[in-house]
Amino acid sequence: MEKWSLMTVTVLLALTVRWAVSLGSYSGAGKPPMYGDYEAQRHWQEVTYNLPVRQWYFNTSDNNLMYWGLDYPPLTAYHSFVCAYIAKLINPDWIALHTSRGYESQPHKLFMRTTVFVADLLVYIPAVILYCFSLKETSTKKKVSSALCILLYPGLILIDHGHFQYPLSLGLALWGVLCLSYDWDLLGSAAFCLALNYKQMELYHSLPFFCYLLGKCFKKGLKGKGLVLLTKIAGTVVVSFAVCWLPFCTDMEQIMQVLRRLFPIDRGLFEACMFSSPPPRLANIWCSLSVLIKIKNIVSPQTQLKLSFAVTFLSLLPPCIKLTVQPSLRGFKYALVSCALSFFLFSFQVHEKSILLVSVPVCLIINEIPFMATWFLLVSTFSMLPLLLKDGLLLPYAATTLAFLSVCVASFAILEKTSAEDLQLKPFSLSMKGYVSCFKSFPKIVRSLFLLSVTLMGVLSLLSAAAQPPQRFPDLFPVAVSLISCLHFLLFLVYFNVVILWDSKNSRSQKKMS
Numbered sequence: 001m002e003k004w005s006l007m008t009v010t011v012l013l014a015l016t017v018r019w020a021v022s023l024g025s026y027s028g029a030g031k032p033p034m035y036g037d038y039e040a041q042r043h044w045q046e047v048t049y050n051l052p053v054r055q056w057y058f059n060t061s062d063n064n065l066m067y068w069g070l071d072y073p074p075l076t077a078y079h080s081f082v083c084a085y086i087a088k089l090i091n092p093d094w095i096a097l098h099t100s101r102g103y104e105s106q107p108h109k110l111f112m113r114t115t116v117f118v119a120d121l122l123v124y125i126p127a128v129i130l131y132c133f134s135l136k137e138t139s140t141k142k143k144v145s146s147a148l149c150i151l152l153y154p155g156l157i158l159i160d161h162g163h164f165q166y167p168l169s170l171g172l173a174l175w176g177v178l179c180l181s182y183d184w185d186l187l188g189s190a191a192f193c194l195a196l197n198y199k200q201m202e203l204y205h206s207l208p209f210f211c212y213l214l215g216k217c218f219k220k221g222l223k224g225k226g227l228v229l230l231t232k233i234a235g236t237v238v239v240s241f242a243v244c245w246l247p248f249c250t251d252m253e254q255i256m257q258v259l260r261r262l263f264p265i266d267r268g269l270f271e272a273c274m275f276s277s278p279p280p281r282l283a284n285i286w287c288s289l290s291v292l293i294k295i296k297n298i299v300s301p302q303t304q305l306k307l308s309f310a311v312t313f314l315s316l317l318p319p320c321i322k323l324t325v326q327p328s329l330r331g332f333k334y335a336l337v338s339c340a341l342s343f344f345l346f347s348f349q350v351h352e353k354s355i356l357l358v359s360v361p362v363c364l365i366i367n368e369i370p371f372m373a374t375w376f377l378l379v380s381t382f383s384m385l386p387l388l389l390k391d392g393l394l395l396p397y398a399a400t401t402l403a404f405l406s407v408c409v410a411s412f413a414i415l416e417k418t419s420a421e422d423l424q425l426k427p428f429s430l431s432m433k434g435y436v437s438c439f440k441s442f443p444k445i446v447r448s449l450f451l452l453s454v455t456l457m458g459v460l461s462l463l464s465a466a467a468q469p470p471q472r473f474p475d476l477f478p479v480a481v482s483l484i485s486c487l488h489f490l491l492f493l494v495y496f497n498v499v500i501l502w503d504s505k506n507s508r509s510q511k512k513m514s
Contacts, residue, residue, distance in 0.1 A: 010147050013148070014148075015117070017157060020396070024392065034068070037164050038164040044076070046101075049087075050095070053247045075194060075244055091107065128363075149408050152404050154397065154400035155359050155384060157396075163391050176195060176209065177332075186232055188209075189213065189233050189237055204343040204358075207316060208320070211335070212332040283355070283383040283481070284345050286346075316342050316343075319496075323335045330503075337358060338496045340358040344489070355383055359376070362380075369422070371412075372423055374412070379488045380485075418442075419443050427503065
């Protein structure tokens with residue numbers, strides 16, 4: 001009973017923070033002609049309600065794809081239609097074809113914000129609470145602390161309830177992880193298929209799901225139970241996709257057009273993040289390198305795409321092979337982090353918000369490595385600073401970040417958990433003992449780096465918000481944010497891969513000791 005009471009208080013606190021952030025500005029408010037993501041979501045409601053399904057993804061006189069054309073999978077379109085149906089009952093002007101473009105009013109803002117709250121309450125928050133309850137060998141206090149830290153993660157709150165975005169794809173992916181933790185493999189597969197059919201960026205998580213389930217099938221034996229499980233999973237995936245795509249399956253051209261909208265290769269590897277004004281705000285390797293090397297000028301678009309694919313694929317191989325050969329729930333969660341981070345750093349990029357696809361899996365391991373998880377989540381929020389400042393979210397950014405850091409310090413005493421064992425690096429330190437002599441002072445070094453990192457992010461945040469950059473370098477602060485964040489992410493990628501790859505040695509040593 002006490003556990004549920006504490007969780008209720010946690011949820012109420014999380015909802016209060018979300019409500020406070022939602023009172024502020026949103027993406028593109030009062031900025032014609034394109035406005036921002038808020039208008040994109042409203043426009044999709046307008047299109048899906050007023051036009052037949054066959055026109056949703058096609059450029060027509062009633063559906064100008066250059067003005068926030070649908071570029072997400074069918075489940076996003078269906079969700080927009082449901083929201084539009086409710087909007088029509090309240091005020092038809094909100095989704096009137098053509099005349100509602102750029103519509104802004106306080107009642108409409110309240111409606112749109114409410115739809116995000118409902119999505120959070122129905123999908124994302126229950127998945128977080130149930131996931132924390134499912135943690136094994138964990139005290140009630142630690143479960144509640146984990147839930148509180150996850151629900152107060154500032155990056156997701158600021159993007160969903162400030163900038164404006166729905167948490168449904170991440171919530172459905174969380175339900176997939178939760179189901180797999182209970183060995184409900186078919187339900188987990190279906191939940192992830194729904195996530196992927198809501199946003200194609202869930203491909204960031206697809207390989208860990210695939211490798212984990214394939215590894216389980218191998219473990220059971222492909223001539224017996226493993227083959228049965230593999231067949232059931234394959235059937236679940238096919239049925240899930242068939243249901244989501246059913247209205248578009250009447251015509252092959254419909255399917256191809258949707259796919260062209262989902263994967264606009266013609267936009268180029270870097271799209272608008274790099275070669276437009278202002279310059280890069282995205283903390284991935286390609287945008288960071290563009291500061292020194294103008295890749296667009298020396299490499300053709302086709303070569304850019306091949307290079308991105310090759311580097312991404314090579315960076316994904318180690319954790320995916322390890323997970324397939326030695327499937328475990330713990331390895332699965334770490335692989336979700338590593339693979340998503342590899343995608344973010346090296347693959348085709350569209351937006352800095354993609355870092356949330358890494359941050360949510362990191363939230364899932366905050367109870368195991370609270371220090372590194374907190375550090376990563378702070379950096380991930382900081383990496384979106386230029387976007388948040390553009391949306392007028394400076395005060396919510398500062399308040400939620402400080403609150404999150406305070407809760408993590410109070411809940412997990414993160415500054416006291418910096419030993420090699422606390423950071424899951426003991427197997428690595430034992431294997432390197434004869435070569436590296438700094439592991440004795442390792443906790444002190446890590447704490448110093450953390451404090452230096454937090455100080456640097458704080459100073460750069462203040463400068464970005466209050467100082468005028470030199471006239472010669474007008475984009476100095478956004479570029480600095482991107483470069484510093486990218487450097488952090490590269491080091492985090494190395495760290496997570498070390499934890500994954502050395503974990504097997506730890507397991508073998510434990511078996512020998514037993």
